[in-house]
Amino acid sequence: MDAAASLALPDAPISPASIAHLLATNSAPEGLESRIASAHLAELEKQAAFLESVMVACADRHADVLRSIRDHKSILSPVRRLPNELLVEIFMVVVRDTYGFDDNVPRPWSQPPWTLARVCRRWTAVALGTSLLWSRVVLHLDLIGLGQGAVTMTELLHQRSGSAPLTVEIHDDRDRETHNVLNAAFTHCERWKHVQLSGLFLSTMNPPIPQIARIHGRLPALTTLKIHAELKDDADILAEFRDIFAVAPNLTAVDAWFHDEDGFLCRPPFGFPWRQLTTLSISFARSEEALPIFPQLSTIVDLRVQVKWADPFPTQNPITLPHLRMLELYSQRAMKPPGYLSLLSCLTAPLLEHLGVHDEADEECILRFITQSGCKLRSFHFFESSMISSEVVLSLVHEMPCLRHLKVSHLDNASDPQPVLLIIQAIHSHWLAVRSTSGVSARLSVCIADNNRPTVDPEVSSLMQKDGLFVEIVRGVWQFDSLVDAKFA
Structure with missing residues (x-):
């Protein structure tokens, strides 16, 4: 029918x-x-009132029609035609992006995956039918409170995740002895695959949350462990807690970073299954504390060692790490005491490709390590709080013919930009010689931190890029970006 x-x-x-x-x-x-005029005017007013009511009704009907159009368009939405398999992948991405490490999620039930199960019957069925969607257990003990709700939520996560491996994050910034939700969390520790523990306060006077002892010997699926904590004193924690992570047959990656109340690095109070690890980032108070561990790292591929300071220790025969590809050494304090030794003097790594040094070794030690190892470095990061000589950088680069990425900071003559430009020219000449010898059209990227931030002539920069040399000069001091720690992100 015609609408009119x-x-x-x-x-x-x-x-x-x-x-x-x-x-x-x-x-x-x-x-x-x-x-007659009065009667006609009354009739006109009556008609006007009638037409106004019709217009209101038409406006309401128009709004109804627009809503109906929108609703019926949704029938044709591509989202409705997505197969369940693709919908699951989208859900997984949303959940992963919602819960990042150190993100504060005070009301997790108002976030995915909980909200995904409340959209429609199909989404509910897909969400509840995807066990991996519920396999991430994030507990901010300071935020969730001590009520029963957090326990119920955790138990429901375990129920909905079925038998799927669990990713567990427990964050606690308070001095507490127990938390009721941890009983629910630790009940399913046999399914833990990736675990992050942060903010825990540990000491002999206040051992780690007592419930954590329940996981000892019950971590068959654990592959990745990240634990950052403050130690209240330098004493060993109680024996019942020391070996809770030592029995984990599939654990291959450990990031263990400990510090005291003043922020200085400490040795780990826990033991780990060193001989099976492939990735390790670990802290110590003194370099010597790392020595007993090195011989046990027979399968290590990526290693980062952080020490409070480099200190003297007895010389010993170098330990060969046959599979090591990535090594980073970091000293929290730049001052080196007389007679100190770098941990590089204790190691050889024939397959090493990346080396990062932050105030832990000088150029002589680095050159000696490269020579003894016979490794072909492709990436080298060198940071010194004191000034680095341009000649030192060049001598190091000349010993790295396979180098493809170089980062250096704190070159000498900080008040004069010329040394930076001269070293770039020298690296360019060296790079041309390397390319002509190898016959390979490779690339070398160089990042130099300099307070003056001198500018490279655009024509010179363009010429270097044609030769495969890409140079970036940044102002100030770049942060020591850890490639090893990035593997735990």
Whole structure:
């Protein structure tokens, strides 16, 4: 039916003939004309009220039609045609992006995956039918409170995740002895695959949360462990807690970073299955504390060692790490005491490709390590709080013919930009010689931190890029970006 035909509108208003002539004059109506005009005016007002009500109804109907259009368009939405398998992948990405490490999620039930199960029946079925979607257990003990709700939520996560491996994050910044939700969390520790523990306060006077002892010997699926904590004193923690991570047959990656109340690095109070690890980032108070561990790292591929300071220790025969590809050494304090030794003096790594040194070794030790190892470095990061000689950098680069990425900081003569430009020219010449010898069209990227931040001539920069040399000069001091720690992100 035509939409116009369904509306019975009154005829257009026509003025009565007896008073029509008055509309074109200023004459006053007589008695009869006045009564006719009043009656006609009342009729017009009646029609106006009627039309106004029709317009309101039409506006309401128009809004209804627009809503119906929108609703019916949703029927044709591509989202409805997504197969469940693709919908699951989207859900997984949303959940992963919601819970990042150190993110504060005070009300997790108002976040995915909980919200995904409340959209429609299909989404509910897909969400509840995907066990991996519920396999991430994030517990911020300071935020969730001590109520029963957190326990119920954790138990429901375990139920919905079925037998899927669990990713567990427990964050606690308070000095507490227990938390009721941990009983629920530790009940399923056999399914833990990736674990992050942060902010825990440990000491002999206040051992780690007592419930954590329950996981000892019950970590068959654990592959990755990240634990960052503050030690209240330098004493060993109680024996019942020391070996809780030592029995984990599939654990291959450990990031263990400990510090005291003043922020200085400490040795780990826990033991780990060293001989099976392939990735390790670990802290110590003194370099010597790392020595007993090195011989046990027979399968290590990526290693980062952080020490409070480099200190003297007895010389010993170098330990060969046959599979090591990535090594980073970091000293928290730049000052080196007389007679100190770098941990590089204790190691050889024939397959090493990346070396990062932060205030832990000088150029002589680095060169000796490269020579003894016979490794072909492709990446080298060198940071010194004191000034680095340009000649030192060049001597190091000359011993790295396979180098493809170089980062250096704190070159000498900080008040004069010329040394930076000269070293870039020298690296360019060296790079041309390397390319002509190897016959390979490779690339070398160089990042230099300098307070003056001198500018490389655009034409020179363009020429170097054609030769495969890409140079970046940044102001100040770049942060020591850890490639090993990035593997735990």
